[in-house]
Amino acid sequence: MADLEFDPTSHPHRRYNPLTGEHVLVSPHRMKRPWQGQTEPPQPTALPRYDPKCYLCPGNTRAGGEQNAAYTQTFVFQNDYAAVLPPPGPAAPPPAHPLLTTQPVEGSCDVICFHPRHDLTLAQLEVKDIEVVISEWAGIYERRGTQEGIEYVQIFENKGAMMGCSNPHPHGQTWSLSQIPTLPAKELANMKQYAASNESTSDAPKGPSGRPCLLCEYAHYEVSLAQEEGRVVYKNEHWVGLVPWWAVWPFEILMLPYKRHIPSIQELTAEEKTAWADCLSHITKRYDNLFQCSFAYSMGIHQRPVPLRAGQSADEENVAHLHLHFAPPLLRSASIRKFLVGFELMAEPQRDLTAEQAAKRLRDLSDVHYLAAGTQA
Amino acid sequence: MADLEFDPTSHPHRRYNPLTGEHVLVSPHRMKRPWQGQTEPPQPTALPRYDPKCYLCPGNTRAGGEQNAAYTQTFVFQNDYAAVLPPPGPAAPPPAHPLLTTQPVEGSCDVICFHPRHDLTLAQLEVKDIEVVISEWAGIYERRGTQEGIEYVQIFENKGAMMGCSNPHPHGQTWSLSQIPTLPAKELANMKQYAASNESTSDAPKGPSGRPCLLCEYAHYEVSLAQEEGRVVYKNEHWVGLVPWWAVWPFEILMLPYKRHIPSIQELTAEEKTAWADCLSHITKRYDNLFQCSFAYSMGIHQRPVPLRAGQSADEENVAHLHLHFAPPLLRSASIRKFLVGFELMAEPQRDLTAEQAAKRLRDLSDVHYLAAGTQA
Ligand SMILES: [Zn+2]
Ligand SMILES: [Zn+2]
Numbered sequence: 003m004a005d006l007e008f009d010p011t012s013h014p015h016r017r018y019n020p021l022t023g024e025h026v027l028v029s030p031h032r033m034k035r036p037w038q039g040q041t042e043p044p045q046p047t048a049l050p051r052y053d054p055k056c057y058l059c060p061g062n063t064r065a066g067g068e069q070n071a072a073y074t075q076t077f078v079f080q081n082d083y084a085a086v087l088p089p090p091g092p093a094a095p096p097p098a099h100p101l102l103t104t105q106p107v108e109g110s111c112d113v114i115c116f117h118p119r120h121d122l123t124l125a126q127l128e129v130k131d132i133e134v135v136i137s138e139w140a141g142i143y144e145r146r147g148t149q150e151g152i153e154y155v156q157i158f159e160n161k162g163a164m165m166g167c168s169n170p171h172p173h174g175q176t177w178s179l180s181q182i183p184t185l186p187a188k189e190l191a192n193m194k195q196y197a198a199s200n201e202s203t204s205d206a207p208k209g210p211s212g213r214p215c216l217l218c219e220y221a222h223y224e225v226s227l228a229q230e231e232g233r234v235v236y237k238n239e240h241w242v243g244l245v246p247w248w249a250v251w252p253f254e255i256l257m258l259p260y261k262r263h264i265p266s267i268q269e270l271t272a273e274e275k276t277a278w279a280d281c282l283s284h285i286t287k288r289y290d291n292l293f294q295c296s297f298a299y300s301m302g303i304h305q306r307p308v309p310l311r312a313g314q315s316a317d318e319e320n321v322a323h324l325h326l327h328f329a330p331p332l333l334r335s336a337s338i339r340k341f342l343v344g345f346e347l348m349a350e351p352q353r354d355l356t357a358e359q360a361a362k363r364l365r366d367l368s369d370v371h372y373l374a375a376g377t378q379a
Numbered sequence: 380m381a382d383l384e385f386d387p388t389s390h391p392h393r394r395y396n397p398l399t400g401e402h403v404l405v406s407p408h409r410m411k412r413p414w415q416g417q418t419e420p421p422q423p424t425a426l427p428r429y430d431p432k433c434y435l436c437p438g439n440t441r442a443g444g445e446q447n448a449a450y451t452q453t454f455v456f457q458n459d460y461a462a463v464l465p466p467p468g469p470a471a472p473p474p475a476h477p478l479l480t481t482q483p484v485e486g487s488c489d490v491i492c493f494h495p496r497h498d499l500t501l502a503q504l505e506v507k508d509i510e511v512v513i514s515e516w517a518g519i520y521e522r523r524g525t526q527e528g529i530e531y532v533q534i535f536e537n538k539g540a541m542m543g544c545s546n547p548h549p550h551g552q553t554w555s556l557s558q559i560p561t562l563p564a565k566e567l568a569n570m571k572q573y574a575a576s577n578e579s580t581s582d583a584p585k586g587p588s589g590r591p592c593l594l595c596e597y598a599h600y601e602v603s604l605a606q607e608e609g610r611v612v613y614k615n616e617h618w619v620g621l622v623p624w625w626a627v628w629p630f631e632i633l634m635l636p637y638k639r640h641i642p643s644i645q646e647l648t649a650e651e652k653t654a655w656a657d658c659l660s661h662i663t664k665r666y667d668n669l670f671q672c673s674f675a676y677s678m679g680i681h682q683r684p685v686p687l688r689a690g691q692s693a694d695e696e697n698v699a700h701l702h703l704h705f706a707p708p709l710l711r712s713a714s715i716r717k718f719l720v721g722f723e724l725m726a727e728p729q730r731d732l733t734a735e736q737a738a739k740r741l742r743d744l745s746d747v748h749y750l751a752a753g754t755q756a
């Protein structure tokens with residue numbers, strides 16, 4: 003076999019993720035056979051527009067006793083069972099052993115209802131409604147991120163019973179913390195390292211001080227490829243959604259602005275926000291259309307840890323480049339999921355379907371949500 | 380709150396994992412209430428001792444057409460749908476872009492049946508039967524790990540439908556690869572770093588060249604604590620099973636020999652192998668007893684990547700210290716699991732139950748398997 007030419011669609015290989023410094027093992031030879039997944043869509047469960055027992059619906063009372071506002075767009079409240087408590091907290095004790103260190107964490111956990119309707123998701127919202135969600139995210143990032151003692155704001159959405167999220171009401175969360183968590187800290191360190199030790203020969207946008215930005219370079223390369231060669235699922239004037247080269251989840255998506263270097267949500271123009279809402283709408287619709295179900299995923303926004311403080315001058319955290327990760331577990335149908343277990347948990351993530359194959363499947367889907375298509379027919 | 384004394388059983392904090400260099404967020408204030416989990420055990424499904432449709436039972440024919448031996452102890456065969464192909468493979472092409480690198484991977488995937496009985500698991504096997512499994516692991520490590528082109532042997536077990544493992548027949552796998560995967564590479568790098576940059580003031584065993592070993596130091600500290608203060612679940616003369624300080628999974632276990640520095644399974648004495656089998660038996664029994672079910676988990680063995688080659692002298696990979704990780708998803712009952720999603724997937728793992736609380740719950744359980752206790756009653 004040593005004389006054969008390497009073929010990424012048939013030879014097992016590893017791909018490197020420069021954001022995390024980790025690898026994924028790809029076994030495309032197991033995908034050579036024609037598509038064999040189950041494709042029967044399950045009957046969609048009809049949800050009510052308003053559920054009197056939902057703790058997120060407008061006007062309802064939550065378990066803690068508080069009443070939700072009769073909101074008509076988005077609605078934000080502090081999580082009644084927050085994973086962290088507001089600062090200031092007690093200082094760390096000296097460790098009992100150098101290998102057993104403790105770092106106190108303070109902060110706040112917020113819940114964001116995306117829309118008053120119980121039965122809709124981002125995939126079914128109008129672009130203008132998604133723009134309202136983006137404005138709410140921007141507001142929380144600025145409000146929480148400028149509070150004393152807060153060093154990081156993580157905006158995320160966890161969607162679907164398969165992800166342990168039992169309430170279908172469209173909502174996300176924000177955890178604002180006194181420390182930068184493991185994964186964004188790792189990404190930020192790798193972005194800094196990239197900016198410091200690489201020279202760009204492309205005409206991609208540049209990061210702070212004219213240094214190359216890992217994500218500007220990567221997105222620029224992806225959008226420059228002929229569509230059928232690449233991993234782009236959808237792009238508009240400012241934003242692109244693609245299956246990254248190093249994707250771990252079968253239909254993982256990386257979504258980011260590619261026309262200029264944008265460290266955080268705070269720096270988006272109105273036009274860039276609308277383009278983001280459009281990109282979110284297109285990607286989430288294709289997700290739902292893939293297996294004709296409300297597609298489960300975890301989504302997270304990575305950006306500058308917190309906004310630049312008043313009186314601060316631009317610092318090195320501007321190497322951050324605003325982006326979203328979508329990690330969906332579904333593999334072959336509305337009920338067949340990928341498990342990250344065994345070798346993957348103990349050694350290295352692994353996939354059969356290549357990123358290119360996944361991108362093509364998502365790209366080839368309709369832009370019209372399958373439930374809307376049903377009612378139009 | 381700044382004047383309060385820090386209390387690890389009530390104040391949110393982060394713990395550092397020196398093996399991976401990552402953190403876990405602990406929210407013990409959410410556990411203050413008395414134990415509220417569901418505790419009704421499900422009816423155990425009675426499995427047959429032999430299942431004519433099981434592709435792992437003795438004498439049965441597998442999907443690929445091959446017939447299993449009529450084995451009476453353990454049985455090993457090459458996985459019919461291996462994630463990698465045997466060496467040599469083609470060389471890597473130059474990357475299309477520096478951010479999109481490809482590394483070919485070669486190797487073999489083996490399946491190990493632990494026992495001919497379809498209805499037993501490690502928790503129900505006799506210690507002498509587990510010793511046979513350990514010998515089989517040692518044999519595969521030596522056989523695969525000395526093959527040309529193999530640089531790493533990962534032994535693991537993935538158990539339970541909840542982990543995507545549909546066949547209850549007791550079995551594990553071994554993937555032997557041309558590269559060291561992400562997680563063991565990271566652990567090995569941190570072990571080397573620890574040996575190089577620390578001085579030991581304890582009387583823990585020492586690693587190569589008399590340098591301190593991260594895991595010798597850690598295990599030595601844990602076994603020296605008074606039982607009620609610590610995280611030890613079970614220990615015998617040579618091995619200990621404990622919930623590590625930095626555990627991510629609710630009932631995660633780290634199992635390792637603590638009396639001397641042991642880089643790999645190859646270097647265990649007969650007595651140490653028996654002690655390991657005893658420790659495996661005790662821990663897996665307690666797992667099953669916790670929620671009175673066949674406890675699902677992924678287990679992985681980390682050690683020297685491959686045996687020392689003939690003619691090689693001891694090299695720096697002897698800083699590795701043989702250990703096992705158990706990652707079980709169950710949280711509060713036989714059906715309530717932890718999901719690693721949302722913030723945990725996008726930022727940092729999080730847990731409510733502390734490692735100390737988990738260790739105490741496991742420690743307080745009976746040593747007699749609940750199914751055997753039932754038949755004895
Ligand atoms: Zn950039
Ligand atoms: Zn050691």
